[in-house]
Amino acid sequence: MRISFSACKPAQAAPPLVNFPGSGGGLINMDQLIIPRRQRHKDKVVVVMGSTGTGKSRLSIDLATHFDAEIINSDKMQVYKGLNIVTNKVTDEECKGVPHHLLGFIDPEDDFTADDFVRHASLAAENITRRGRVPIIAGGSNSCIKALVNDDIEFRSKYELCFLWVDVSVPVLHSFVSRRVDRMVDTGLVEEAKEFFEPGGDYTRGIRRAIGVPEMDEFFRNEFYDDSERSKVLEEAINQIKVNTCKLACCQLGNILRLGEQLDRRMYRLNATEAFLRRGVEASEAWERLVVGPGSKIVGRFLHEGRIDYVSAFTTAPPMATTNAVAAAIR
Structure with a gap:
């Protein structure tokens, strides 16, 4: 049989997309029913929370060295330039080569709000995931974390989240915080705070809000x-720094518990109390066994298997002593 190519019809354009009636009486084009790829796949983000002094930064760095990750700071005082001792910023040595974002980049006189954090953290997370790495958000400013992961619809639409909560019993944490303030004083807290002292200065905005600056005002004056x-x-000022830091830790714990309820208890509690009670090698071993080990397993399952067993979330509820201490501090 002889085929005449001249008789063949030329290829026609694809038929127009079928339209369906919409609920408002208009038409819905088929291309509106196709889910964009970005909506089908969510990048993964790990969030590490905890009261001040519980080891959030340490765990986030431990995790980042296990996984291909970078850290986004969510401490609203550590975003400012300066006061590295007062705000307890991680040192270069402590970072272990892990890149940190939103750390020491805001002018000390500026105000940094939760909305500012959402904007900067979103850009940082996008930059990190674009390079194929995992963002780990770590810090004690729970208002910033809540604004990002609970209140910002765009962020929630882009990312799947895994929440880790490093917890230490309140009495043990308060004792640790007191000793930590003494170490900060020994390494230059007073001299550092004096750089930001101004007679009649405003301690309600910028970096001067940081605990460790307003308390020193009378001493400098x-x-x-x-x-x-x-x-x-000076002794009274240092004691007040300790008291205010302990109050902050309790308020942060209360905020974490409330955020956990808002997240339907989808939060893993890692109890680090034993590691804080021990010293030297035993403390390091307890930290690896009770915090890093379980945390790494949770994150590994989250990243590689794409699932989280939320039955394990909020395991071992905080003891009544912790709950009572939080309530007393908030009152």
Whole structure:
């Protein structure tokens, strides 16, 4: 049989997409029913929370060295330039080569709000995931974390989240915080805070809000006291720093518990109390066994298997002593 190519019909354009009636009486084009790829696939983000002093930064760095990850700081005081000791920023040595974002990049005089954090953290997370790495958000400013992961619809539409909560019993944490303040004083807290002292200064905005600056105001204003009186004023200031830090830790814990309920308890509690009670090698071993080990397993399952067993979330509810301490601090 002889085929005449001249008789063949030319290829026709694809038929127009079929339209269906919409609920408002208009038409829905078929291409509106196709789910964009970005909506079908969500990048993964790990969120590490905890009260001040519980080891959030340490765990996030431990996880980042296990996985191909970078850290986004969510501490609203550590975003400012300066006061590295007062705000307890991680040192270069402690970072272990892990890239950190949103750390020491805001002018000390500026205000940094939860909305500012959402904008900067979203850009950082997008930059990290675009390079095929995992963002780990870590810090104690739960208002910032809540604004990002619970209130920001766009962020929730882009990312699947895994929440880790590093917890330490309140009495043990308060004892640790007190010793940590003493170490900060030994390494230059007073001298560092003095750089930001201004007679009649405003301690309600910028980096001067950081615990460790307002408490030193009277000591700096009265430099002509005799040595005995100055020592007394300094001691009172340091004690007030400890008290305010402990109050902050309790308030942060209360915020974490509330956020956990808002997240339907989809949060893993890693109890680090035993690691804080031990010293030296035993403390490191307890940290690996109770915090890093379980945390790595949870994150590994989340990243590689794409699932989270939320039955394990909020395991071992905080003891009643913790709940009572939080309530007392909030009152």
